[in-house]
Amino acid sequence: MKSRSPKTKRSDAAPRLSHVDESGAARMVNVSDKPPQRRRAVAAGALICQPATIRALRRKALPKGDVLTVAQIAGIQAAKRTAELIPLCHPLALTHVAVDFRVRRDRIEITCTAETTGPTGVEMEALTGVSLAALTLYDMCKAVDKTMRIEQIRLLEKTKA
Numbered sequence: 001m002k003s004r005s006p007k008t009k010r011s012d013a014a015p016r017l018s019h020v021d022e023s024g025a026a027r028m029v030n031v032s033d034k035p036p037q038r039r040r041a042v043a044a045g046a047l048i049c050q051p052a053t054i055r056a057l058r059r060k061a062l063p064k065g066d067v068l069t070v071a072q073i074a075g076i077q078a079a080k081r082t083a084e085l086i087p088l089c090h091p092l093a094l095t096h097v098a099v100d101f102r103v104r105r106d107r108i109e110i111t112c113t114a115e116t117t118g119p120t121g122v123e124m125e126a127l128t129g130v131s132l133a134a135l136t137l138y139d140m141c142k143a144v145d146k147t148m149r150i151e152q153i154r155l156l157e158k159t160k161a
Contacts, residue, residue: 026087026088027088028088028090029088029090029120031090031119031120032119034119034120035119036117036118036119037117037118037119037160037161038115038116038117038160038161039115039116039117039118039120039121039122039158039159039160039161040113040114040115040122040157040158040159040160041113041114041115041121041122041123041125041126041127041155041157041158041159042111042112042113042126042155042156042157042158043111043112043123043126043127043129043130043153043154043155043156044109044110044111044112044130044152044153044154044156045109045110045130045131045133045134045150045151045152045153045154046107046108046109046110046134046150046151046152047107047108047110047134047137047138047141047148047149047150047151048106048107048148048149048150048151049106049107049108049141049145049147049148050106050145050147050148051105051106052144052145053141053144053145053148054103054104054105054106054107054108056144057103057108057141058103062140062141062143062144063143063144064140064141064143065140067136067137067140067141068101068103068108068137070136070140071099071101071110071133071134071136071137071140072099072100072101072133074132074133074135074136075097075099075110075112075129075130075132075133075136076097076098076099076129077132078128078129078131078132078133079094079097079099079112079114079125079126079128079129080094080097080125081128082124082125082128085128086124086128089124090120092116092118092120092122092125093116093118094114094115094116094122094125095115095116095117096113096114096115097112097113097114097115097125097129098111098112098113099111099112099129099130099133100112100113101133108137110130110133110134110137111130111156112125112126112127112129112130112133113126114126114129121158121160123155123158126155127153127155130153131150131153134150134153135150138150
């Protein structure tokens, strides 16, 4: 078994990490006693690319075809499989996932919205959806643009009702 470094005393002001128990070991948070609530999260990110890449995308002239549709499906599937990808993440029955794109002159802005009714939030699902949509776009455009970069993946909104 791997040895742990001695636990340092934590300040009363320091936030407690929910996925770490009192001994410092990783754990899945127990949400059994939390009531089901309608939850929604919106995440965003962007693929920065050359204007020529955007022009080819608009003309559907990229070598791998309709990249936006493929990336949209990849983002939705990724959101649905988040618990398989991120350790300690609860598997959720998602009631809605949407991946949307805004194509700009030098970028593709990506938004993922995830919803469920349950005891825990869906921000990881929204972030995973954006991330995989961006990675799919990158993969499908890399043959024509070696300067692309993925930026600004972030949570925009998290609500529960």
